[in-house]
Amino acid sequence: MSSALPHPTACENCATPLQGDFCHHCGQSAHSPVRSFGHAVEEVFESFWHLDGRIFRTLQQLLLPGRLAAAYLAGHRTRYIPPIRLFVILSVLTFFVARLAVHVDAGTFINQTRTPPEVPGAFRDATTSDEVEHVRRALLAPLQQSRNTMPESLRSPIDVAIAKVEKQAARRQRELKEHPPAASAPAATKAAAKPVQVTPGDGSDPVDISFLPGFANRWLTGQAETIRLNLPRISERPQLLVNAFFGAVPSALFVLVPLFAVLLKVFYLGSGRLYLEHLVVALYSHAFLCVALLGILLLSMLGGQMTAVPGAGIIIGVLITLLVLWMPCYLLIMQRRVYGQSWLVTTLKFTALGWLYFTVVTAATVVLAIASLARI
Structure with missing residues (x-):
């Protein structure tokens, strides 16, 4: 028109x-x-559909380890899409597809679909050993259910909460043995045993991590309470958590990518390159990871549509495995090509850098998952 x-x-x-x-x-x-x-x-859609075809030329060069980053750093910029724009486009596209590809049905994440039955109040209100045990089981049930359905890397906060409940229960049991309630006060005992709803996180069980400042512990306490209230919603619609997590990943990457560039700067102090040059390498590295992840997601979606085709599942599984194995190989070759050091030195730096960055990414994933629980 x-x-x-x-x-x-x-x-x-x-x-x-x-x-x-x-x-x-x-x-x-x-x-x-x-x-x-x-x-x-x-x-x-200038970046994608401009007549000069830069998007196709850029993607073609991106698939060759280090070729695009080396060309861009050498001054050949007009032929390619700027790295920040390419990274933004690919990250948003990849995690949009992830929200479509990853589905979790109700009942497979958390089976806590109803509010727990009324139990005696917090441990301080329990006056018998049976009441303490009743409170302990009521508090542990949803935590254990959540832990059993979460990936291993996300269980640490739940394990901490479980250990804290066990510790409080044991302490209250000791208190009751050392100082049993007076037998002459049946009315007070009866009042103390009145069933009330346990609400960990309402201030009776605040988060208290010794090495964190007070405001951080108060913030974590509020997040824990919000998560507790959100658990029934996640049980009914677990896809809400998936969508919240993948929706937040691109924003988290805007913190992780500059951090990766800082690590590159530290590991290559003698290279003579400026921080922004390392940032270009970091952006192109993560852009390729987004492309690889996008390929894995599309293959997984294709596999779900070809279940009736003999051998299709095996072929797609092999392709996904090869993509996963190619990702670290690509990054190693890219690092070698861009910085020009020997294979031995590059491999040692790549291993150390990869371990540090993997640790940071794992911690960020845990924090992001917890934050997503509080923001659905």
């Missing part, structure tokens, strides 16, 4: 006579997005 208006003879921005498709004075395009639907679409 194009406008019938004639092609302008002068730049609409600075009135300089035009000699082509761009003004040689200010650089503005002669094509107006408000006069042509095609140019309006091109304006929106």
